[in-house]
Structure formats: structure tokens, C-alpha cells
Amino acid sequence: xxxxxxxxxxxxxxxxxxxxxxxxxxxxxxxxxxxxxxxxxxxxxxxxxxxxxxxxxxxxxxxxxxxxxxxxxxxxxxxxxxxxxxxxxxxxxxxxxxxxxxxxxxxxxxxxxxxxxxxxxxxxxxxxxxxxxxxxxxxxxxxxxxxxxxxxxxxxxxxxxxxxxxxxxxxxxxxxxxxxxxxxxxxxxxxxxxxxxxxxxxxxxxxxxxx
Amino acid sequence: xxxxxxxxxxxxxxxxxxxxxxxxxxxxxxxxxxxxxxxxxxxxxxxxxxxxxxxxxxxxxxxxxxxxxxxxxxxxxxxxxxxxxxxxxxxxxxxxxxxxxxxxxxxxxxxxxxxxxxxxxxxxxxxxxxxxxxxxxxxxxxxxxxxxxxxxxxxxxxxxxxxxxxxxxxxxxxxxxxxxxxxxxxxxxxxxxxxxxxxxxxxxxxxxxxxxxxxxxxxxxxxxxxxxxxxxxxxxxxxxxxxxxxxxxxxxxxxxxxxxxxxxxxxxxxxxxxxxxxxxxxxxxxxxxxxxxxxxxxxxxxxxxxxxxxxxxxxxxxxxxxxxxxxxxxxxxxxxxxxxxxxxxxxxxxxxxxxxxxxxxxxxxxxxxxxxxxxxxxxxxxxxxxxxxxxxxxxxxxxxx
Numbered sequence: 001x002x003x004x005x006x007x008x009x010x011x012x013x014x015x016x017x018x019x020x021x022x023x024x025x026x027x028x029x030x031x032x033x034x035x036x037x038x039x040x041x042x043x044x045x046x047x048x049x050x051x052x053x054x055x056x057x058x059x060x061x062x063x064x065x066x067x068x069x070x071x072x073x074x075x076x077x078x079x080x081x082x083x084x085x086x087x088x089x090x091x092x093x094x095x096x097x098x099x100x101x102x103x104x105x106x107x108x109x110x111x112x113x114x115x116x117x118x119x120x121x122x123x124x125x126x127x128x129x130x131x132x133x134x135x136x137x138x139x140x141x142x143x144x145x146x147x148x149x150x151x152x153x154x155x156x157x158x159x160x161x162x163x164x165x166x167x168x169x170x171x172x173x174x175x176x177x178x179x180x181x182x183x184x185x186x187x188x189x190x191x192x193x194x195x196x197x198x199x200x201x202x203x204x205x206x207x208x209x210x211x
Numbered sequence: 212x213x214x215x216x217x218x219x220x221x222x223x224x225x226x227x228x229x230x231x232x233x234x235x236x237x238x239x240x241x242x243x244x245x246x247x248x249x250x251x252x253x254x255x256x257x258x259x260x261x262x263x264x265x266x267x268x269x270x271x272x273x274x275x276x277x278x279x280x281x282x283x284x285x286x287x288x289x290x291x292x293x294x295x296x297x298x299x300x301x302x303x304x305x306x307x308x309x310x311x312x313x314x315x316x317x318x319x320x321x322x323x324x325x326x327x328x329x330x331x332x333x334x335x336x337x338x339x340x341x342x343x344x345x346x347x348x349x350x351x352x353x354x355x356x357x358x359x360x361x362x363x364x365x366x367x368x369x370x371x372x373x374x375x376x377x378x379x380x381x382x383x384x385x386x387x388x389x390x391x392x393x394x395x396x397x398x399x400x401x402x403x404x405x406x407x408x409x410x411x412x413x414x415x416x417x418x419x420x421x422x423x424x425x426x427x428x429x430x431x432x433x434x435x436x437x438x439x440x441x442x443x444x445x446x447x448x449x450x451x452x453x454x455x456x457x458x459x460x461x462x463x464x465x466x467x468x469x470x471x472x473x474x475x476x477x478x479x480x481x482x483x484x485x486x487x488x489x490x491x492x493x494x495x496x497x498x499x500x501x502x503x504x505x506x507x508x509x510x511x512x513x514x515x516x517x518x519x520x521x522x523x524x525x526x527x528x529x530x531x532x533x534x535x536x537x538x539x540x541x542x543x544x545x546x547x548x549x550x551x552x553x554x555x556x557x558x559x560x561x562x563x564x565x566x567x568x569x570x571x572x573x574x575x576x577x578x579x580x581x582x583x584x585x586x587x588x589x590x591x592x593x594x595x596x597x598x599x600x601x602x603x604x605x606x607x608x609x610x611x612x
Contacts (some may be wrong), residue, residue: 042604045607050516050603071521074516074520075521078519079519081517085607087510092224093217094217094220098212101212103519104212105212106515106518106519108519
């Protein structure tokens, strides 16, 4: 599904990330492990096409991201990547349903309220469709953020430290949720985390060494 | 879900800031609109009132006063001239018409003008109801006088002495209304017309020399004469001829009103500067609001980038928001400006003739709208530039502050 080779990223003179090689196939679930500061977020940003690496190649779904010009990369990201940021970052000015529809709109896809409502229902949060994010519980907000990440049926689903602020049972629920949703759209799942509690949930793991 | 919807959602999210900025913008635009409307109306009124009149001939004094009194009816006349001189003017081949007018009294602030029916032609006025005056003490009301006083045909009224609102009343010599004029859109609407002999009769028993004549018919006097040239060439010679060869002086309404406008122009320049200042403040307010919004919204914009929005699109959201605010401010401001003019007209009778334009749009108002929209773009430029440059990866790595 994606292949990283000879990847390096530097901030100024400091090398923050080094990935000699990493291959993943469609539908696989990966844990991206490593201590704080090992470059997990940087790598996720590179996979999402938000950051261009200093060196090396990133091929996702047969597409060499390094060859895509800026605007095409934005369009590619909108249709192929679902991203669940650590702090969720739901848009506070829009209600839950509109947060989902925004993802459709910005990716240039048809804005279908019915389909978005159905997705919310499948995640058990259809009851809060017309609420603004500040009136959601942590669990509801996370489900909405996952719904927003998968509404465009991405090939790649990325999550950054999704369990950092959660208790044990919520952490397990969250990983289950991400796995189910990745399966539902046949996406490759990459969860960046240094949380030891969720290691057992992943068959595949890529360990980042401090560069 | 579209860009307008997103911009609207953000505007609604901080209603106080939005409303305050909008209010500031509306005030600025309304002030400018009001100024544009007023100066245009004033300019037109001066032109309309002086339309048929090439020259005013009256007693020596200030030419501006002559025009203000004889054409616009907003000042007292300088003095009297002998009727015989007006007759002499009429005989001059350069003169097509010379209409004598005699003033001195008023009715509820409207000048009572003793004149000849030719005056109606001069102003393009027509009788709407009744007929024109024939006998002494018959009066014809201008449209506005009739409307404001509520007097109908056959009603009688007494003139007040002098042109100020509170002169002594000539109760012994009442006028009878025999006609009402159609609205002419000029000063005639605000006059009470009657025969010259009516004015003489009212002042018969008073001290001689005051807008009147002695009863014996000799040395009859009028206040001034309104002249229309027979040929454009007259403009070159007739004024000088009158000024040097007679005891009278002439004044050109066109020239004097242009002079008046330059004086008034200074005031309107100051007001215009003030309005520009208001709009600048509104623009600055918009800039600050957008800049702060940009600060609070960096995360949202970063998320929009991860959802597939290009750099240009996130700029577009900010630009569009600013433009929507500017467009709303411009539209509401122009509406308010027109409404204010209407109100001014309703409250101040003296300004009612300026307010009839409150219902129409002027081409220069399109210029105001364009200026405001340009300001909207300008205010959004820096925030939009920051949105364009936003480092999404760094943004997402941070949490909320």
C-alpha cells in the first residue's frame, strides 16, 4: 500500500527522522511505535503529504508523493488520507454533521447529508449530529473525529496518539473503533503511539529509533 | 456546505465582534452615502431653481444676496428698483423676458411673491387646481405650500410682514386662494404667488420705501426682475450694460450658485474626510478582527488543509469572510444613508426638497460599494497571507494553547 525508502527529515541541521525502509500492504494494521521525540508525528505528516521529507521517497497507493505538485498533493490527500489528530481538532464553529460534510466538500466530493448521518449512526453518535463540538463528551468527540477521517473512504487512515489521554478501557475501545472503521473502508491503518497498553492489539509494528 | 456557509458559521461564532465591526462599517458607509446624496440634491436644487433664469436685476448691493433672495428665496432682498426700469429692460432687444417680482411678506415662512403670470412660464409651473390670480389679493400656492399648510381653494390667509417666520400679521388684508400649482421640482413649489398690485395694496398704509409704492401709482417699485436672454450673446454685454448705465445691478444665478457651492464645498470636504476616517476605522476594525480570528483559527485552517483544502482555499475562506462583511456593511450602510435622508426630510421642512432623492440610487454609490469591497480585500490580505503560509505539520503537532 505504501513504501518508504531512504527517508530522512531534518529540521535545520538536526535530523529528526530516519526510516531506511517500511512497506505496508492494503488493509494492514500498523502500530508506529517509538519514544517521544522519535519523529512519529513527523512521519505521519509525511505519509499524509503534509510535509515533504528532506530525502528519500514516499510512494502511497502507487503514487510517488514527491512528484505531485502542491495543489495536486492537497487534492490527493483529501481523497486518500483520513487523519485523526491527537487533539481531534473538530471545527468548533460547525456542528457535528457539518464537520463531516466539510471533509466531503474540501475533498471536492459530493456532499451527501444522508450518507454522513448514516456514518454517524454506525458509530453510535447520530444523536449529537446537530451539536457543536464543545457540547460533546471526549468519547463522542473521538468518534466524530474518526467519522470525519473515514467519510471519504480513504486508502490510508492515520491516527496520532489516539489513546494518550484515555483510561485503559477507553483506550481499548478506541483501537477497536479505529480497526473496525479501517476495515469498513478497506484502509491501511497506521496508529502512532508510545502507549504500551495497546501494543497487543497490533500484529504489525514499526519501531522508530531516535535518529 | 460551501465556502459562504463556512464563512457565515464563523461570523456567527463571534457575534459581538461581527456586529461591532459591521456597525462601524455601516456608520461610515451611511455617512458617505448621506453626503453624496445631499451634495447631489443640493447641486440639482440650485440648478433647477435657477434653470430658466439667466440674470437677476435688482438694487445695488451684494450680487449673492440678490440671487439668494430672488432665485432661491432664502434671503431678504437688498432693496427696490423702479418698475419703470423693468419696463425699460423689457424693451431691450437682448432680453426675451423680464419678469418683475415684489417681495416683502411671507406666509408660514414661505415667501409671498407679487409677480406676473409670466413667472410660471419661467419656472415651467402649471396650475393643478383652480386658476391663476387675476384680481388683487388673489393668491396661488406652490405645491409644497399647499401640502404643508393644508389650505384649499377659496380659503383665506393673512401674510406676515417681513420674510422672517414671525412678523406682524397683515390681518386687515387677507389673501384668498384661487389656485394651486402642480409640483414643479423647483423653488416655485415653496412660493405663494400673487399679483404685484396685491403686494402694493397690503403695504399701502405703511411707511414708503419698503417693498411697496405710493398709492398714487407714480414711482411704483418692485424688488427685482428675473431676466431671460433673447440670445446667448446677451451674457457678454447685458450685465455690464445694466451695472454701468443704470442704478441697478445684475447677478448671474449660475455664477453666484457656483460661488456658493465652493464655499459650501469646504464644509462638505471636511464631512467627507470625516466619513473617510470612519470607513478607515471600520477597515482597521475588520483587519484586527480577521487577524485575531486567524490566530484563533490556525488549528481549524490546519485541519482544513489535512482534509484536502489547498493553500488558496484557506486564503479564500478568510477573503470571502471579509468580503461578505464588507458587502453587508456596504448594502446596509447605503440603505441607512437613504433612510437618514428620508428622516431629515421629514423632520426639517427646509430640507424636504433635498430629501426627495432619498428613494433613488446614484451612480456614485456604486463607487462607495466598490471602495468598501476593496477595503474588505485589503483588510484580509495579511491574515490570508498568514493562512497561506500556515505550517500545517507544526500546527497539528502542537495541541491547543
